[in-house]
Amino acid sequence: xxxxxxxxxxxxxxPHVFATQIEYMHKNLKYRENTIISIHPHNxxxxxxxxxxxxxxxxxxxxxxxLFGNGERTGNVDIITxxxxxxxxxxxxxxxxxxxxxxxxxxxxLTRMKVSPRQPYAGELVFTAFSGSHQDAIAKGxxxxxxxxxxxxxxxxxxxxxxxxxxxxxxxVIRINSQSGKGGVAFVMDTYFGFKLPKSMHKEFADVIQxxxxxxxxxxxxxxxxxxxxxxxxxxxxxxxRRLKVEDLSEEMSESGFDTKIYLTYTFEGNEKTIEAxxxxxxxxxxxxxxxxxxxxxxxxxxxxxALQMGSNAQAAAYIHLMDESRGIVTHGVGISSNIxxxxxxxxxxAVNRFIAKEAVKE
Numbered sequence: 178x179x180x181x182x183x184x185x186x187x188x189x190x191x192p193h194v195f196a197t198q199i200e201y202m203h204k205n206l207k208y209r210e211n212t213i214i215s216i217h218p219h220n221x222x223x224x225x226x227x228x229x230x231x232x233x234x235x236x237x238x239x240x241x242x243x244l245f246g247n248g249e250r251t252g253n254v255d256i257i258t259x260x261x262x263x264x265x266x267x268x269x270x271x272x273x274x275x276x277x278x279x280x281x282x283x284x285x286x287l288t289r290m291k292v293s294p295r296q297p298y299a300g301e302l303v304f305t306a307f308s309g310s311h312q313d314a315i316a317k318g319x320x321x322x323x324x325x326x327x328x329x330x331x332x333x334x335x336x337x338x339x340x341x342x343x344x345x346x347x348x349x350v351i352r353i354n355s356q357s358g359k360g361g362v363a364f365v366m367d368t369y370f371g372f373k374l375p376k377s378m379h380k381e382f383a384d385v386i387q388x389x390x391x392x393x394x395x396x397x398x399x400x401x402x403x404x405x406x407x408x409x410x411x412x413x414x415x416x417x418x419r420r421l422k423v424e425d426l427s428e429e430m431s432e433s434g435f436d437t438k439i440y441l442t443y444t445f446e447g448n449e450k451t452i453e454a455x456x457x458x459x460x461x462x463x464x465x466x467x468x469x470x471x472x473x474x475x476x477x478x479x480x481x482x483x484a485l486q487m488g489s490n491a492q493a494a495a496y497i498h499l500m501d502e503s504r505g506i507v508t509h510g511v512g513i514s515s516n517i518x519x520x521x522x523x524x525x526x527x528a529v530n531r532f533i534a535k536e537a538v539k540e
Contacts, residue, residue: 181206182241184217185228192224196231203236215239218254220246225254230262244284245292245299261298265336274298277342304339304350309358312351316364319346353401355390359383362401369398372405375481375496378509382408409511409527412534416471417444418526421519423459437462443526459518460497463525474502475529482517495520499528508532 183202185195195218202214216237218228229240242259246252257280260270274280277299281292294301306312311334318332330338339346351357351364359379366372366382374382385404390396422440435455439462442451454466460480468475479498484491495517497510508531512523 178211178213180213180215180239182215182217183232183237185219185225186217188219188221188224188228192227192231195228196235199232199237200235213238215241217241219248220251220254223251225252226258226262229254229259244280245290245296247284247288247290255297257299258297261337261342264341274342277344279343298337298342304335304344305352306334306350306361307352307354307356309356309361312357312364313360315350316360319350319364352395353386353390353398354395355387357383357387357390362386365398365401366405370402370405371485372494372511373483375479375498375509377479377498378496381509405511408531409509410513412510412527412530414530415446415533416467416526416529418522419443419449421459421463421522423462423518426455435462439463439466441466441522460521460525463522467525467529471529473529473532475532476500476502477525478507480521482520485513491515493517493520495524497521497524497528499525499532501532506532506535508535 183199199214199216206212214237216229216232218225225246233240240254240259242254242256244257246255257274260272261274263270281299285291292299295303297303306315314333315335322331339350346368351361353361353365362383363374363379366374382405385408386396386401420442424438426438427436435457437458438453438455439459440451440453441463442449452466452470454462456462456465460477464475464477477497478500482493482495485494486492492513492515495512498507499510500507508528510524510528510531512520512527514520514523
């Protein structure tokens with residue numbers, strides 16, 4: 178067939194006007210069945226892709242363009258963006274962009290020009306969310322897809338699945354800086370390290386990371402985990418939990434009216450102490466024992482736990498939401514152990530030590 182090339186050489190017309198011109202040719206050209214209408218949009222007004230898409234809808238058979246829009250002046254239409262736009266709507270462009278990173282590197286090496294980090298589909302940052310609201314929506318979208326077993330891509334703010342162009346969720350989707358919110362930090366802790374922070378804890382820990390990001394900019398996942406350990410898991414002073422013995426009193430009538438008795442050993446500034454206490458379960462008994470021993474009116478508001486890894490050596494993570502009723506303040510504690518009871522008590526001690534630290538800062 179004869180190829181008739183209809184260029185938008187300096188992109189003089191608006192995209193819909195250009196498409197109307199293509200439609201006129203398509204409908205009125207003699208021997209149309211023996212011709213291929215090929216359009217050649219440039220990008221002088223930044224509308225090369227929209228010219229091409231509307232032109233094809235208006236009847237064009239072929240588009241001439243270049244990788245990343247490389248061409249005269251502002252360039253030709255970007256074939257990659259055009260093809261991936263089709264792909265994002267379920268149309269197979271019959272071009273393989275499954276390793277977009279390698280294509281970008283080859284382009285940069287051969288042309289000695291750079292692919293912008295904001296380049297659609299191919300840029301380093303196009304699948305990256307720094308904004309807290311975007312991160313929250315993406316995290317919820319990911320969770321929804323997993324929960325509902327969605328086959329179609331339905332995640333907000335991401336027009337395609339990053340895996341379709343060789344990108345990964347853990348490195349690309351959410352990164353933390355001063356724009357980020359509580360949802361992004363929680364997403365990183367879950368995706369990278371398996372800690373599913375309770376919702377009540379999201380803001381408390383995000384505030385810690387926010388202060389760091391305001392000083393240094395982007396915060397890497399390993400640094401986030403390091404701060405998490407320092408503020409929660411390794412918070413073992415001045416009260417350091419050592420041992421716990423639990424007696425089940427449920428089959429006998431306890432004089433105290435409770436079904437559990439505990440013998441708790443801990444150190445305070447290096448000095449070992451042991452206390453006995455009763456309660457409805459180990460956590461309640463330890464909380465009551467510490468409350469009496471430390472003269473601190475503490476109340477457990479919430480408790481959650483989950484496995485950190487599978488297998489015989491699996492560890493559990495426990496989270497305690499604790500209130501100091503005398504001051505009306507709350508905080509969280511975190512403990513990990515292969516024994517869920519031990520993880521829970523470590524979380525309780527972590528929260529108590531955080532209260533002590535807050536009081537020291539206040540003074």
